Amino acid sequence: MPTTKGTATRNRILDAAVDALVRGGRGAVNLDHVLAATRTSKGQLFHYFPGGKQELIRVATARQLERLAEEATVVLDSFDAWNRWVDGIVRLHRLQTRSDACEMAAVAGRVLDPDPEERTLVGASLRSWHRHMAEGIRTMRDTGQLRADADPAELAALFLAALEGGAVVDKATGSLDYLEPALRAALAHLRSFAAPALPSRETAGPSAAS
Amino acid sequence: MPTTKGTATRNRILDAAVDALVRGGRGAVNLDHVLAATRTSKGQLFHYFPGGKQELIRVATARQLERLAEEATVVLDSFDAWNRWVDGIVRLHRLQTRSDACEMAAVAGRVLDPDPEERTLVGASLRSWHRHMAEGIRTMRDTGQLRADADPAELAALFLAALEGGAVVDKATGSLDYLEPALRAALAHLRSFAAPALPSRETAGPSAAS
DNA sequence: TCGCTCATGGACTGTCAAGTCCAGAATCGG
DNA sequence: CCGATTCTGGACTTGACAGTCCATGAGCGA
Known part of the structure; x- marks a missing residue:
């Protein structure tokens, strides 16, 4: 259902979230900053992560752990x-x-x-x-x-x-x-x-x- | 300069802060909660910690580390x-x-x-x-x-x-x-x-x- | 008793950030 | 070309919470 372009946007958001997460934990994840860093908007973020910040952080955490597990x-x-x-x-x-x-x-x-x-x-x-x-x-x-x-x-x-x-x-x-x-x-x-x-x-x- | 009663209040505030800090890190320290837990008020907190939250957390951190170091x-x-x-x-x-x-x-x-x-x-x-x-x-x-x-x-x-x-x-x-x-x-x-x-x-x- | 300083309560303000909403652009199947 | 769906932007609402301010109370020395 999601477009190629769509998933790309989603991934950009996710990457930015992982980055913030690694640098400063949950407290460092600021939706506005994520949006600014990825040139996206509130609408998109909540479009791809309807659960808002909580969902974003959970998914980002899972992704980070997965990446680390590969090591x-x-x-x-x-x-x-x-x-x-x-x-x-x-x-x-x-x-x-x-x-x-x-x-x-x-x-x-x-x-x-x-x-x-x-x-x-x-x-x-x-x-x-x-x-x-x-x-x-x-x-x-x-x-x-x-x-x-x-x-x-x-x-x-x-x-x-x-x-x-x-x-x-x-x-x-x-x-x-x-x-x-x-x-x-x-x-x-x-x-x-x-x-x-x-x-x-x-x-x-x-x-x-x- | 501070009264006996005064230092007691200060200590109560500090203890509550340390407790919150241990349970959930900086993010768990909420001034209103600290006040509620110690039956004190904004006025007192900022009276004893003019630097606000930052000062409170630094002092509380130092106290916790000190206590732990005794071990x-x-x-x-x-x-x-x-x-x-x-x-x-x-x-x-x-x-x-x-x-x-x-x-x-x-x-x-x-x-x-x-x-x-x-x-x-x-x-x-x-x-x-x-x-x-x-x-x-x-x-x-x-x-x-x-x-x-x-x-x-x-x-x-x-x-x-x-x-x-x-x-x-x-x-x-x-x-x-x-x-x-x-x-x-x-x-x-x-x-x-x-x-x-x-x-x-x-x-x-x-x-x-x- | 007066007056000083310290102690206390809590209403008020300002800011920041999450989450909502909708209008408009892009994309795609037919 | 058109209708449907997805994507995008950003203004707006709401809530939480740090920090301010001032009025009042309590203790204490002269």
């Missing part, structure tokens, strides 16, 4: 994959911090929003990232890369918390001093569960003996 | 102290989650606030917690409880990020499934740096003899 689709079932993942996060974080628009911190900043539906949305996303990470770690354990006493849920919780917490602290301090060290430390912790090489061997390396 | 004043220079600290945090977190007013998550939620002064305030607090934690860890290393390759700054960053991140994720998911595991994992990581007992000895146990 996490890498399968994390080897030390190499984890290393690359951390490197990627750190690189992305550096870029986004430069432009004062860190998406990870933005997610964290939403926990105080008044709309419960949004918190649910954010919560579901976080849970799914956790599940995804735990999955990879479980695979590593089952394939003998990690010792049997490695707890996938706990390790995944550490990574997730380090990610969100590191982003928050970096954002609050305006520095890059916390996320990367936290993730590196989490990685080191994961490595400390590395299964010893084949039974008969005695390689030293960074891993702890049981 | 962190414990010296963290032994495995025992760290264990107790984590236990304390977890206990507090459980209580606060029950009443839907988690202070740690509230701090995180402030990173998107528009007033740069407030972000600075929050950032300074986080930095000081980090310094405090790193201090304790350094002591542990220097007194031989930790191996020389333990990096105090990195380990402290892990704890700080796990704390903030865990609180955020728990708040977003409405669960208690992330903060505690993350902190326990961080603790386990710290323990993995435990210095071997004195050369001749062979004690196992989680705590190191000095």
Whole structure:
């Protein structure tokens, strides 16, 4: 039913909303500003989002989470994959911090929003990232890369918390001093569960003996 | 210059502001609500906070951070102290989650606030917690409880990020499934740096003899 | 008791932003 | 070319809330 031109307009509005959302959370979303930034009008906004601001924000939040989730689709079932993942996060974080628009911190900043539906949305996303990470770690354990006493849920919780917490602290301090060290430390912790090489061997390396 | 009664009123207003702040961030602070909750009036609020809402929020933020910092004043220079600290945090977190007013998550939620002064305030607090934690860890290393390759700054960053991140994720998911595991994992990581007992000895146990 | 300063109440104003409404332009199928 | 539908612009209404103003009350020293 909607025209090509129509969906384009809708998307422009949505993009502007996501942008505002990432920069300053719900409080930063001002319909008039969105309209000005996209050269559209009240009529259009309410035409495409009859539910008004609430609907716009919900849809924009969903879109942002979706985009962010794509970063996490890498399968994390080897030390190499984890290393690359951390490197990627750190690189992305550096870029986004430069432009004062860190998406990870933005997610964290939403926990105080008044709309419960949004918190649910954010919560579901976080849970799914956790599940995804735990999955990879479980695979590593089952394939003998990690010792049997490695707890996938706990390790995944550490990574997730380090990610969100590191982003928050970096954002609050305006520095890059916390996320990367936290993730590196989490990685080191994961490595400390590395299964010893084949039974008969005695390689030293960074891993702890049981 | 201010009367006893006067400061009492001021404090009531401030407490209500802190409460709102913890529950929903800056957006949840509504002067009329604060007044209603404290049975005071516009005249009083602007009498004690001539700078209006902005001043009220800054002062309230500072007070909240101060209160929270008191939790962190414990010296963290032994495995025992760290264990107790984590236990304390977890206990507090459980209580606060029950009443839907988690202070740690509230701090995180402030990173998107528009007033740069407030972000600075929050950032300074986080930095000081980090310094405090790193201090304790350094002591542990220097007194031989930790191996020389333990990096105090990195380990402290892990704890700080796990704390903030865990609180955020728990708040977003409405669960208690992330903060505690993350902190326990961080603790386990710290323990993995435990210095071997004195050369001749062979004690196992989680705590190191000095 | 007077008069000063601090404390209090609440009506009033101004602004900002969300949401409504409708008229007119563009687009499209027939 | 025309009627229907979608798209667009912007004036208008409404409500919420920060901030102002002033009149009154209460405590206290001289």
